[in-house]
Amino acid sequence: MSVLMHTYRNDILPELRTKRNYGNVQEVPKITKIVVSSGIGSDKDREVFDEALRTLADIVGQRPMITKAKISVAGFKLREGQNVGVAVTLRGQRMYDFLYRLINVALPRVRDFRGVSSTAFDGAGNYSLGLNEQSIFTEIDLDKMKYTIGMNITIVTTAKTNDEGLELLTMLGMPFAH
Numbered sequence: 001m002s003v004l005m006h007t008y009r010n011d012i013l014p015e016l017r018t019k020r021n022y023g024n025v026q027e028v029p030k031i032t033k034i035v036v037s038s039g040i041g042s043d044k045d046r047e048v049f050d051e052a053l054r055t056l057a058d059i060v061g062q063r064p065m066i067t068k069a070k071i072s073v074a075g076f077k078l079r080e081g082q083n084v085g086v087a088v089t090l091r092g093q094r095m096y097d098f099l100y101r102l103i104n105v106a107l108p109r110v111r112d113f114r115g116v117s118s119t120a121f122d123g124a125g126n127y128s129l130g131l132n133e134q135s136i137f138t139e140i141d142l143d144k145m146k147y148t149i150g151m152n153i154t155i156v157t158t159a160k161t162n163d164e165g166l167e168l169l170t171m172l173g174m175p176f177a178h
Contacts, residue, residue, distance in 0.1 A: 001093075002093060002096040002097050002100060003100055004096045004097075004099055004100040004103075004172060004173075005093070005096040007172070008030070008096075008172065012168070012171045012172065013025070013028055013030075015171070016028050016029065016167070016168070016171070020164070029125060029157050029158050029159035029160075029164045029165065029167075029168045030157065030158050030168070031095065031096075031099070031155060031156070031157050031168070031172075032091070032156050032157065032158055033089055033090060033091045033095060033156045034089075034090045034095045034098060034099060034153065034154065034155050034156070035087060035088070035089050035090075035152075035153070035154045035156065036056065036059070036060055036064075036087065036088050036090065036098075036151055036152070036153050036154075037067070037085060037086065037087035037088075037151065037152050037154075038052055038056060038085055038086050038087070038149050038150065038151040038152070039084060039085040039152075040052050040083070040084060040085050040086065040149070041084060041085075047146070048147050048149075049066075049083060049086075051145075051146060051147055051149070052064075052085075052086050052147075052149050053066070053086055055134050055140060055145070055149060056086050056088060056134075056151070057088075058137075058139045058140060059098075059134065059137045059139050059140065060088050060090060060094065060098055061094055061097070061098075062088050062090065062094060063088070064086040064087060064088040065086065065087055065088065066083050066085075066086055067083070067084055067085040067086065067087050068081050068082060068083055068084060069081060069082045069083075069084050099155070099172070101137070101138075102153070103172070103173045103174055103175065104173070105137075105138055106136045106137050106138075107136070107175060108175075109136040109138075110136055113175075114177050115175045115176050115177030115178070116129055116174065116175060116176055116177065117176075117177060118166060118176040118177065118178075121162035121165055121166065122162075123162060124159070124160070124161075124162075124165075125157045125158070125159025125160060125161060125162060125164055125165030125168075126154060126155065126156050126157055126159075126165065127154070127155045127157070127165060127169060127174075128152065128153070128154045128155075129152070129153045129154075129155075130150065130151070130152050130153075131150055131151050131152075131153065132148070132150050133148040133149070133150060134148070134149050134150075134151060135148070155169065157169075
C-alpha cells in the first residue's frame with residue numbers, strides 16, 4: 001500500500017468523518033481517479049507524438065492512449081480522426097503513487113514555486129492543474145528530451161463542493177498558495 005493511501009485510510013478518513021459529521025463512511029470525500037493528458041496538436045511531426053507517449057508512460061507508469069479529433073476544423077487544419085494528444089487515467093495504487101510523487105517530488109522542483117492555485121476547482125470538488133513542462137519529474141532523462149511537452153492533471157474526487165475537495169487535497173498535502 002502506498003504511503004498516501006495508508007495516510008488517507010488511517011488518518012484523513014476518520015478525521016474528516018468526525019470533523020464534518022458524516023453518518024456513513026461512504027459520504028467522506030475520496031479521490032476516484034487522476035487523468036493526465038497532453039495536447040500535442042496535429043500529428044504532422046510523428047517524433048513529437050512518440051516522445052509524448054514515451055514521456056507520459058515514464059512519468060505515470062502506464063501506457064497512455066492516443067486521443068483523436070472528433071470533428072474537422074478547417075481553421076486549425078484539423079481533420080476528423082487525426083491524432084491530437086495523449087491521455088492516461090490512473091486509479092487505485094498507481095493513482096496514489098503518482099499523487100505522492102507529484103506533491104512531494106515534482107511540484108517542489110518547479111522554479112519559484114509558491115504553491116498551486118486554490119481556485120482551480122470545477123464546482124463539484126474536482127481539481128485541475130496545468131504544468132508547462134515535464135522536466136520536473138525525476139523519471140525523465142533530460143539528456144534524451146528533445147521537446148518540452150506540457151500536461152494537464154485532473155484530480156477527480158467524490159466531494160460534493162469545492163470546500164470539501166479543497167479540504168481533502170489539503171489534508172493529503174497538496175501545497176496550495178495562500
